[in-house]
Amino acid sequence: xIRVRVTTAGPLPGATYDVVVVGAGVVGSAIARELARHRLRxxxxxxxxxxxxxxxxANTAILHTGFDAVPGSLESRLVREGRHLLAAYAAExxxxxxxxxxxxxxxxxxxxxxLPALAAKAERNGYHEAAIIGPDEVxxxxxxxxxxxxxxxxxxxxxxxxxxxxxxxYATQAVRGGVELHLNCRVENIADDGEHHELTxxxxxxxxxxxxxxxxxxxxxxxxxLGRDDFTVTPRRGQLIVFxxxxxxxxxxxxxxxxxxxxxxxxxxxxxxxxxxxxxxxEDLDDKRATNSTEEGLRALLSQGERxxxxxxxxxxxxxxxxxxxxxxxxxxxxxxxxAQRSLTVGGIRSTGLTASMxxxxxxMDLLPETGLALGPARELEPIRMPNIGEAFPRPYQRPExxxxxxxxxxxxxxxxxxxxxxxxxxxxxxVPACSADGLRRRTRARGxxxxxxxxxxxxxxxxDTAAAERGAPGTVTR
Amino acid sequence: MRPDGPSARPHSPAGHPGITERTVDVLVVGGGPAGLTAAxxxxxxxxxxxxxxxxxxxxxxxxxxxxxxxxxxRDPRHLVPGPLHGPEYAxxxxxDALSAGAALRTSVTATGxxxxxxxxxxxxGGIERVTARAVVLATGARERPRAxxxxxxxxxxxxxxxxxxxxxxxxxxxxxxxxxVVVGADAxxxxxxxxxxxAGVETVALVSSRPPxxxxxxxxxxxxxxxxxxxxxxxxxxxxxxxxxxxxxxxxEDGRTAVVACDTVxxxxxxxxxxxxxxxxxxxxxxxxxxxxxxxxxxxxxPGVFAVGNLLHGVERAGIxxxxxxxxxxxxxxxxxxxxxxxxxxxxxxxxxxxWAAPNRVHPGGPPPxxxxxxxxxxxxxxxxxxxxxxxxxxxxxxxxxxxALPGRPVHLGSGWTSAADPAGGALxxxx
Ligand SMILES: Cc1cc2nc3c(=O)[nH]c(=O)nc-3n(C[C@H](O)[C@H](O)[C@H](O)COP(=O)(O)OP(=O)(O)OC[C@H]3O[C@@H](n4cnc5c(N)ncnc54)[C@H](O)[C@@H]3O)c2cc1C
Ligand SMILES: Cc1cc2nc3c(=O)[nH]c(=O)nc-3n(C[C@H](O)[C@H](O)[C@H](O)COP(=O)(O)OP(=O)(O)OC[C@H]3O[C@@H](n4cnc5c(N)ncnc54)[C@H](O)[C@@H]3O)c2cc1C
Numbered sequence: 001x002i003r004v005r006v007t008t009a010g011p012l013p014g015a016t017y018d019v020v021v022v023g024a025g026v027v028g029s030a031i032a033r034e035l036a037r038h039r040l041r042x043x044x045x046x047x048x049x050x051x052x053x054x055x056x057x058a059n060t061a062i063l064h065t066g067f068d069a070v071p072g073s074l075e076s077r078l079v080r081e082g083r084h085l086l087a088a089y090a091a092e093x094x095x096x097x098x099x100x101x102x103x104x105x106x107x108x109x110x111x112x113x114x115l116p117a118l119a120a121k122a123e124r125n126g127y128h129e130a131a132i133i134g135p136d137e138v139x140x141x142x143x144x145x146x147x148x149x150x151x152x153x154x155x156x157x158x159x160x161x162x163x164x165x166x167x168x169x170y171a172t173q174a175v176r177g178g179v180e181l182h183l184n185c186r187v188e189n190i191a192d193d194g195e196h197h198e199l200t201x202x203x204x205x206x207x208x209x210x211x212x213x214x215x216x217x218x219x220x221x222x223x224x225x226l227g228r229d230d231f232t233v234t235p236r237r238g239q240l241i242v243f244x245x246x247x248x249x250x251x252x253x254x255x256x257x258x259x260x261x262x263x264x265x266x267x268x269x270x271x272x273x274x275x276x277x278x279x280x281x282x283e284d285l286d287d288k289r290a291t292n293s294t295e296e297g298l299r300a301l302l303s304q305g306e307r308x309x310x311x312x313x314x315x316x317x318x319x320x321x322x323x324x325x326x327x328x329x330x331x332x333x334x335x336x337x338x339x340a341q342r343s344l345t346v347g348g349i350r351s352t353g354l355t356a357s358m359x360x361x362x363x364x365m366d367l368l369p370e371t372g373l374a375l376g377p378a379r380e381l382e383p384i385r386m387p388n389i390g391e392a393f394p395r396p397y398q399r400p401e402x403x404x405x406x407x408x409x410x411x412x413x414x415x416x417x418x419x420x421x422x423x424x425x426x427x428x429x430x431x432v433p434a435c436s437a438d439g440l441r442r443r444t445r446a447r448g449x450x451x452x453x454x455x456x457x458x459x460x461x462x463x464x465d466t467a468a469a470e471r472g473a474p475g476t477v478t479r
Numbered sequence: 480m481r482p483d484g485p486s487a488r489p490h491s492p493a494g495h496p497g498i499t500e501r502t503v504d505v506l507v508v509g510g511g512p513a514g515l516t517a518a519x520x521x522x523x524x525x526x527x528x529x530x531x532x533x534x535x536x537x538x539x540x541x542x543x544x545x546x547x548x549x550x551x552x553r554d555p556r557h558l559v560p561g562p563l564h565g566p567e568y569a570x571x572x573x574x575d576a577l578s579a580g581a582a583l584r585t586s587v588t589a590t591g592x593x594x595x596x597x598x599x600x601x602x603x604g605g606i607e608r609v610t611a612r613a614v615v616l617a618t619g620a621r622e623r624p625r626a627x628x629x630x631x632x633x634x635x636x637x638x639x640x641x642x643x644x645x646x647x648x649x650x651x652x653x654x655x656x657x658x659x660v661v662v663g664a665d666a667x668x669x670x671x672x673x674x675x676x677x678a679g680v681e682t683v684a685l686v687s688s689r690p691p692x693x694x695x696x697x698x699x700x701x702x703x704x705x706x707x708x709x710x711x712x713x714x715x716x717x718x719x720x721x722x723x724x725x726x727x728x729x730x731x732e733d734g735r736t737a738v739v740a741c742d743t744v745x746x747x748x749x750x751x752x753x754x755x756x757x758x759x760x761x762x763x764x765x766x767x768x769x770x771x772x773x774x775x776x777x778x779x780x781x782p783g784v785f786a787v788g789n790l791l792h793g794v795e796r797a798g799i800x801x802x803x804x805x806x807x808x809x810x811x812x813x814x815x816x817x818x819x820x821x822x823x824x825x826x827x828x829x830x831x832x833x834x835w836a837a838p839n840r841v842h843p844g845g846p847p848p849x850x851x852x853x854x855x856x857x858x859x860x861x862x863x864x865x866x867x868x869x870x871x872x873x874x875x876x877x878x879x880x881x882x883x884a885l886p887g888r889p890v891h892l893g894s895g896w897t898s899a900a901d902p903a904g905g906a907l908x909x910x911x
Contacts (some may be wrong), residue, residue: 242626246755246758292632292633293631293632295631295716295717298631316627316751317627317629318627319626320626397588397590397601397606398601400496400497400498403606404605407604410603410604410605411586411603412534412586418588437636450621450627451621451642452627453640453643454621454622454624454640454643455621455643457639457646457647458646458651459651461647462651
């Protein structure tokens, strides 16, 4: 029998781990999943109350081809490989993906002139399907585009994916494979006696032989605790506006901006949940908690959106969010083994980490022996199947056979997103259960729709509290 | 309320195993005041099988969680608040519809269309396709939440709308917080203050971008026992706090800003019709109301599909929504009796600062709207407005209403001019 273990409070196990992965974002969770294949005692720890609650929850959710990466960089290779790995994994586990293809729309001469170089760059990145198309073709494919598009680079391989289910699938499979997940567990300090790292955490000490730093925005700080000073993270904020699902028919592709010397522009893209998003901004900050949106940021997005697709901007807004990219002074990922510290750092995973996550994890497994960790033989993990929260596949409320077997799947609680009682119940009792309103929203979409709780908020909160009481945790306050 | 059993001989459409198909005479979507009142009259008039769907566990719509008086007709024109408590009013409406012979099905959601008058519905009993001879949409309106108002800042807990607040306190007995700022200063905002007080939350201030109401009008607002500060000409420009709200940043028209400490903020008013089902059915909306465009008989552009209540206008009092349901039921009966569905009619448009008019389509010589008047909204206060209706530059009507026009409140326009409109002419334009 496998020991399934997720803890959110109380003291940590006293035993010594073989490996501790700090950071349960998409990257740390992917690494933990790889480690689960080996006979190692592994822990995945995160400061937050859920997996994927950092940058991994707040991005533009594109499964990139890597056509515009820096050719020859580690990022270029890992994005290219990661895209195929994740696409296959998504198909196997039921992570929602929609292969929409992207158009990089040129709105002025300078952008139009930049397209051939972008097409050539795509070739150098090993992506051969990119092609330049004229304005007629652009408007044929995207009739609702604002006036003035001069042409586009067509990148048919770009897809949209569910970032929440991705991280959750990795973590679920890791935990089922024997990895222990400790949440609400911020690593505050590290003492190394030459054989063990003694981690000081908000929940007491934790001992491990090897350490993997996948702390995202805080990877530089954690590295310094290990005595290393290889890079500094500068948070680069991206604000995004999510439009109502009724806007979805306006857009067929991922509409990417053409990067030029004058700036990067913003994208308009459908989401797998059936919304349309507009963004992100790119603002260099120094506060790693600054995930707030701003008046100027939103105004800038709307004025750019007005040009790209005026009808979109006239639709209702469902939500607004912001994520922080882990930019560093280096123009590439910083993934390094530190043999002397029996540790490994995964840093600078800026704006492609979701796509590259599985390839990053594979790369980390290749480097780990350098830290003195004997991985031993690998085994296959038990396959998993994740609940579908994407619109391109049947949702439970659309499945008569499911409702006939269990009427809870026909009992809708969140009306805007059509989330059933059955799905909420499943998320609250899953391997990695939802412990907060945000965690529940990322697993089911409950409360994430156009009314933002006007209709269903208190009913959803009651279900969360009941589950918390059953687990013995304190209740949440109404949001 | 127990979902009714399906009607006789249901069957699965070809290629859709497990989905039941049935027919009814009238399908009413939404069991609030508008839908229930329409169903009551239709059932009482012998319209055949009249079925009301509501996605909530209890019928009644918004009044279910309005634990204050002010519902039901006291004055036929609803100038004065009615005598009933919201939940009592909701129960009466449902009981009246039931005893008239309508079928009430709760916990059932209309999720989309499978044909022009065929709705796909999901409930614990499964998935059905119900085809009706007439469909009445009565899906109501909701308040715009924080993000839809584009208020920047963090995404903390403690951010509510009145609808959520009322349900949390009155239906779920939830803990709210301790200090609240309420956005809005209309009746609805004052109701929010009362609900907050019932939950032991102190309201620090009401915040309104508008200037104060003239004194005589402010007397009609529900008045708390202890007065609350109202900050006029002020907007919320940012929410502050990680995890839990710690304050809201306010900005006065004159440019001054300040952060007010609070752990709860309630966004009130700023209504948007719940038009999803209408739009998914391809039913044209009015550009002003964002609800389905309807004529004075509550007919949409889609033959056999009617729309009533706050789906048409965010928002009017419950009694108005209910009366629209009753009047529309008369038109549904004519449709069932074979009256032909008219063409789209003439659109009614408004000029700034007017925001919208409802109904918003006219057939010259057609029936008058409810109480013989159109409902309008204005974006800014107008002391002595002169309302003008014109068509292709020709003036059909010009009059001063007796009262000043105020934002968020109905402005009424008589309907006598509709017969003077040229059926072959252009849009009808209402200006001040
Ligand atoms: C606006 C925006 C758009 C993007 N768009 C895309 C896209 O379209 N496609 C794509 O592939 N990528 C995209 N990305 C990039 C992608 O989101 C990131 O590369 C990826 O999420 C990084 O994952 P991570 O696991 O490294 O970081 P995170 O998700 O931030 O995870 C790090 C975790 O470490 C934890 N942690 C930190 N310090 C400690 C500590 N001391 N103790 C315990 N735990 C700690 C944090 O709580 C956090 O959960 C985008 C990013 C942004 C911001
Ligand atoms: C806080 C507050 C205080 C108020 N106070 C007063 C007052 O004192 N006096 C007064 O007269 N009025 C008051 N009102 C206004 C009054 O509540 C509304 O005018 C009235 O409820 C409108 O009725 P309706 O039937 O149009 O819509 P609603 O009452 O909103 O009913 C719509 C119904 O449709 C259902 N529905 C929606 N979509 C679907 C679907 N797809 N499938 C199935 N069912 C669906 C909903 O569940 C809901 O029950 C108040 C409103 C609020 C929010």
